[in-house]
Amino acid sequence: MTLSDEDIVNQAARRRLNQLKSLEAESIYILREAAAEFTRPVMLYSIGKDSSVMLRLAQKAFFPGKIPFPLLHIDTGYKFPEMIAFRDSYTREIGANLIVHQNREALEQGANPFVLGTQKCCGLLKTKALLDALAEGGFDAAFGGARRDEEKSRAKERIYSFRDSLGQWDPKNQRPELWNIFNSRINKGESIRVFPLSNWTELDVWLYIHTEQIPIVPLYFARERSVVLRSGSIVLIHSEDELRRGERPQLLQCRMRSLGCVPCTGAIRSQADTVPQIIEEMFSFRRSERENRVIDHDEEGSMELKKREGYF
Amino acid sequence: MAPVAPSDRHDGLTSLLEHHLNKDLLRLTTAGSVDDGKSTLIGRLLHDSKAVYEDQLASVRSSRFNRSGGPIDFALLTDGLRAEREQGITIDVAYRYFETPLRKFIIADTPGHEQYTRNMATGASTADLAVILVDATRGLLSQTRRHGYIASLLGIPNVVAAINKMDLLEYQEDVFLNLQGEFLALARQLGIESVVCIPISALAGDNVVNRADRMPWYEGSTLLEHLETVPLRPDANDDAVRFPVQYVLRPDANFRGFAGQVAGGTIRPGSAVLALPSRQQSRVRSIVTYDGAEPEAFCPMSVTLTLEDEIDLSRGDILVSPENPPRISRNFEAMVVWFHSEPLVLGRSYLIKHNVRAARAKATNIRFRVNMQTLEQEPARELKMNDIASVEFEAANPLFFDPYTRNRATGSLILIDPLSNATVGAAMIETDLAAIAEPLTETAIGWAHWQMPVTLEDRQERHGHASALVLVQDRPRLSVYLERALFAQGFEVLHISAAAIPAGHLRSILKLSRSIGLIVVLSSESVRQQGIEWEAVAAEERFEFLFDLAKQDLPQDDGEAVAAVLSLVGPLRRSNE
Incomplete structure (x- = not known):
């Protein structure tokens, strides 16, 4: 043959x-x-x-x-x-x-x-x-x-x-x-x-986390969290002293798309609580991953x- | 939208993931002259294939710099550095990523200014495909020739000529056909096999992602359609195994693994491998990975190999097919792209990194430089920035290589300035220049033989005699005559005067001499050497024969004595059988 x-x-x-x-x-x-x-x-x-x-x-x-x-x-x-x-x-x-x-x-x-x-x-x-x-x-x-x-x-x-x-x-x-x-x-x-x-x-990165079953910080998964809305960002509230005057925490189904420092990283509204759902959600994103990072946008470049x- | 049952949703998700996992990867590079609109093309490709996020687009819309004349300056999506945005030029290689339902793409966006040609070589070095932009209003320029030449030199298998700015020429078919004819002629001259020409307008978006209504005469693929469907060359170069050892893993006394990335061929447990430079041969015992043992390893897998035998192998060495070894040579000829403002100087020592192996090398001859206007060969004494030339090198240690056209990984190297540490050039090896490469291409018989250690038996066979210790007391001149006489008779003989040897060293010198298979004529003084049991010494050092001349009652005349000794040593000779 x-x-x-x-x-x-x-x-x-x-x-x-x-x-x-x-x-x-x-x-x-x-x-x-x-x-x-x-x-x-x-x-x-x-x-x-x-x-x-x-x-x-x-x-x-x-x-x-x-x-x-x-x-x-x-x-x-x-x-x-x-x-x-x-x-x-x-x-x-x-x-x-x-x-x-x-x-x-x-x-x-x-x-x-x-x-x-x-x-x-x-x-x-x-x-x-x-x-x-x-x-x-x-x-x-x-x-x-x-x-x-x-x-x-x-x-x-x-x-x-x-x-x-x-x-x-x-x-x-x-x-x-x-x-x-x-x-x-x-x-x-x-x-x-x-x-x-x-x-x-x-x-x-997400596909790899999925196929390799890599453990990640639970903040990436959506659940009901205590938050405030502050100048367009969803800010996670861990204790009362993080609140500014006049702010009231509310419960919101949300997760972090990328992790940074508490004051500079906002959450996104999401229902995705498994890695495949996060991947599915990614296809609907019309905004970039670092957009919820305050630090990148202070000034052009x-x-x-x-x-x-x-x-x- | 109708609600989806959870199990359906799960199945949909699984197939979505499967689909994304099974995509393959196309690496492409773009090249063109200043103002050909490369960045605009890439911005358009990203935008029209929905790879740009809204916030990125918004930041481009609100930017202080917009030179496009349209509502969005697509070039700003890729010009990442402040100086670029301010000057409206692309300074350095930028890497862009996007995917379609069919493939994932990595784009190396390289600038076209003359002084940055090194970036084109950088982008081209890993590319499966090159998009060369041609400004239809200006035609083929010397830059186009240069870029086509670099694409062919770096072995990019597929080239697309994107004939851009068709909008400025009223989308005329003649313009395209003329430029296509010129480009195909250039590609033929350069030996590029797979070439496609596509008429586009990056600014208007014609034939980039979406089909152009304004060029009904063009029936070929859009640029993206072509990128999605062009056949990809398999990674495996050929059957010759090449496994450069990157890292030796020794977590405990029981495990010795050789970590590396397969650079050629297919490796399976049981595969015979030859280690270079030690030239020892072994077999692969297992292919170890974090995810378990693999049945086979091929390009470009990163794995760890264990071998059947303990052989000499460390970082920078290479495992190869015994029947298909690479060239081994210190002298080689390569095509060099020179990057640095300091010229390449003949005779100067450079560091080279060839695969994972570092060495020193000097350029010994510039065979020719390529004239980038005419692509003809011309003589040169040194190389300036952006010169491309054929150069002969001599390395301090042998390199194990294949011609670049046969194996990109084992045929490429970079040149580093040992003082500034700058990467000053890149080289693609064409051929070796040394005769010693010849015996290495012989069959496995030669290899099997070379793995045998040289034994005493082998040495005696060559000498033609056994080893012996000849003791001469108190007759130093006789010792010297004996050495000459035995030497003249074809014996490997060495005269040692015991008095000249520092105390305590005699035994080790005798041991060494015997292991070489020599006949040792040892002259001693009876007063100082009294009490030494020479027979015991000869036996301990395993000399096969001992001649104590003091016991032989030799004639006093030195000449007669020599003749008497020669009559005794016949039994030392090996028979010819």
């Missing part, structure tokens, strides 16, 4: 990975490559859905070994309590080495987005805290779960994003990145941010400005 051209083509077609498996293979390759080439890598763990996917990919990359680098959470002090609880139980469960870092000085001086504005608040509690933590740990590479589809300036980021000794990004002077060959050469004090999820979209300074 001889194979016809058609058989060969069919056989070859069967042996193509579907797009999600291709992305998984690419991400595992990136994780292994950076873990092999850098002296002290660390994984930025933000507790969100993207971090959860990145963490699972790291488990896969080094199986049956353990993840050969620590996780770093930059805790602004304004994270949802459900996030912190999830962080502590999940990282314990998978045996990961977790480092938590806060800009205590700024927090003790009462840094908050209402007084400082979101730009300055993020600068102190996220960017500065991150740069300090990276310097303290002597980390020469940091994995981040950022995706290029999230925001316009992220669309221009390399998978290996070079940062100077001050942690700054120079978008006009990036290293060309060809094939899957990464240039890991840095001088002392410089570092590389590594983005294994660069080519994933929001839909890919605000994400780029923050990234130049060292933000993820």
Whole structure:
């Protein structure tokens, strides 16, 4: 029996990975490559859905070994309590080495987005805290779960994003990145941010959470929650002292589409309380994922400005 | 809408998920000259395929910058950096994502300015398809030739020429047909096989996603229809297994796994593999993943292999098919795209990263540079930014590679400046330049033989004699004559003067000499060497013969003594059988 051209083509077609498996293979390759080439890598763990996917990919990359680098959470002090609880139980469960870092000085001086504005608040509690933590740990590479589809300036980021000794990004002077060959050469004090999820979209992340049964923070699932409506955003209320004058909490079936800090992340009205329903809901979305993030909209190009300074 | 029963809803959801999981991925890149309207095209593709969210569109509508002349400047959807929005140009490669019911797409949007050609190479390196924009009002430019050439150089299998701005030329068929003819001629010249030309207007949205009523004479696919249906080349390059080792996993003493991404061929448990550079052979025991053992691994799967044997294998090494190994050479010839303002200089040492293997290499000769106006070859002494040239390299260590046209992964490398750490160039290997590649393409017989360690038996076979210790007391000159005489008779012989050897080292030197299979003529002084049981030493060091000349009653004349010894050593020789 001889194979016809058609058989060969069919056989070859069967042996193509579907797009999600291709992305998984690419991400595992990136994780292994950076873990092999850098002296002290660390994984930025933000507790969100993207971090959860990145963490699972790291488990896969080094199986049956353990993840050969620590996780770093930059805790602004304004994270949802459900996030912190999830962080502590999940990282314990998978045996990961977790480092938590806060800009205590700024927090003790009462840094908050209402007084400082979101730009300055993020600068102190996220960017500065991150740069300090990276310097303290002597980390020469940091994995981040950022995706290029999230925001316009992220669309221009390399998978290996070079940062100077001050942690700054120079978008006009990036290293060309060809094939899957990464240039890991840095001088002392410089570092590389590594983005294994660069080519994933929001839909890919949810499909992967579904097929891999990855645990995520319950805030992503819709249920009745105590909220107030504040300048167009649905703000979750955990205690009375979060209320402003004249505000009355109401119960609303809602969930978070992306997770950030309590004051700057709004909920969306939703009935989706399983991952497949969240995916189904995504197809009806006409607005972007980061739209409920106050920080990205302060000024045209605000994400780029923050990234130049060292933000993820 | 009628209410849906829960089970129906569940089934619908399951098939929706299945559908999305089974999509495949098309990576494409766009290229064109300044003002050809690339960003507008991509913005249009995203907008018309409903991949743009309302808030993103609103922020574009309210932007301070709108140069399009229409209500929406689609270019602003993709120009992500402040400088780009202000100057109305695209600075860097931007990656865009969208999907249709048929496929998921990753677009590398690359700028067309001359000084940013490196970005086109970047976008092209991973692309399955290139969309090259041609401004119908300006025709084919030198940039178009350059972009077509880079697409072919980087091995993009499919090229689409989008003949844009048809609206400005009243959608005339002649204009399109002329440009199509010119582009097809260029593609033939460049050896691009799969080429399609589509007349479009990105600004008006004609033939991008939706069919253009204003070009009824055009019966082909719209751009999106073409992207959704163009056949994709399977990932597997050919049957030759290529598995570069990225990371060695040793979680405990019982497990040693080699992690990497398959770069060629299909690997199954039991597959014979050859490790390079050690040249040791083994078989795959298992393909390990977090999700369980896999029956096979192919491109581009990331897996971990365990092997049947403990062989020498670490990061940067590669497992290959024993019957179909790559070229192994320090000298190779490659097509180079130079990225940096500092020119490529012959003789300078660069770092190269070839797959996951790092090495040093220097360019030894520029065979020719490609003139991007004429695509002809011309001589050059150095390479400037955006030059493309055929260059000969010499690496400090051997590389294991295939020609780029056969395997994109094992045929590509980047060049790094060791001082600035900048990525200064990219290279696609064409061929090796060294004769040593020849024996490696021989059959498995050669390989099987090379795995055998060299034994004492092998050495004795070559020497033609057994090892022996010849003791000469108090006659240093006789020792020297004996060495020469035995050497002249074809023996591998070494004269050692015990007095010259530091205390305590003699035994290890004897051990070494015996393991090489030598005849050792050891001269000693009776006063200082008294009490040594030479027979015991010879036996302990496993010399096959011992000749203690003190016990032989040799003639006093050195010449007669040498002749007497030569008459004794006959039994050392191996028979020829």
